[in-house]
Amino acid sequence: MQILFQADFDREADLSEIKERFWEDHPADAETRAFADDLVEGATARREEIDGLLRRISEHWSVSRMSPVDRNLIRSAIYELLYQETPSKVVINEAIEIAKRYGTEESGAFVNGILDRVARETHVG
Numbered sequence: 409m410q411i412l413f414q415a416d417f418d419r420e421a422d423l424s425e426i427k428e429r430f431w432e433d434h435p436a437d438a439e440t441r442a443f444a445d446d447l448v449e450g451a452t453a454r455r456e457e458i459d460g461l462l463r464r465i466s467e468h469w470s471v472s473r474m475s476p477v478d479r480n481l482i483r484s485a486i487y488e489l490l491y492q493e494t495p496s497k498v499v500i501n502e503a504i505e506i507a508k509r510y511g512t513e514e515s516g517a518f519v520n521g522i523l524d525r526v527a528r529e530t531h532v533g
Contacts, residue, residue, distance in 0.1 A: 409477070409480050409481045409484055409506060409510070410430060410434075411423075411426055411427055411430050411444070411448045412448055412451060412452070412480035412483060412484055413476055413477060413480045414426045414430070415448075415452065416476055416479065416480055417476065423448070423449075423452060427445060427448065446492075447484045447487055447488055447492075448484070450487045450491055451483045451484045451486075451487040454487060454491075455483065458483050458486045458487060459471050459483070461486060461526065461530075462479075462482060462483070462486065462522070465522055465525050465526055465529065466522055475511060475512060475515065477507070477510050477511045477512075477515065478507060478511055478512075478515050478518055478519060481503055481506055481507055481510075481511070481519060482503070482519060482522055482523065484503075485499050485500070485502075485503040485519070485523050486523070486526055489523065489526060489527055489530070489532050490530060490532065496523075496527040496532050499523070500520065500523045500524060500527065503519050503520075503523055504516045504519055504520050507519040507520075
């Protein structure tokens with residue numbers, strides 16, 4: 409989420425440079441890093457598709473009006489829901505916890521509502 413946030417904030421920056429700086433500041437084991445990089449690269453590559461789904465699902469909210477933390481957390485979670493084999497309950501619960509930690513007081517409920525609807529409407533398990 410932090411890498412996507414930075415890339416969203418600075419659209420001119422190179423994603424590989426953002427990732428490299430992040431991993432220098434936040435070292436992780438190879439498995440964690442590979443999983444996170446896959447989410448970042450997948451969410452970035454499918455951003456238009458994900459944002460289209462997000463616009464449809466999030467009634468009365470434009471993607472640009474969402475807080476940057478919520479928006480990028482939701483983008484990575486939608487990618488994980490649709491293109492990874494992680495159970496939807498796990499994805500949603502982890503996203504809610506991250507939203508509570510890094511977002512606003514309302515972020516947990518907002519992220520939960522959006523991702524629950526994505527899971528139901530796309531029939532992911």
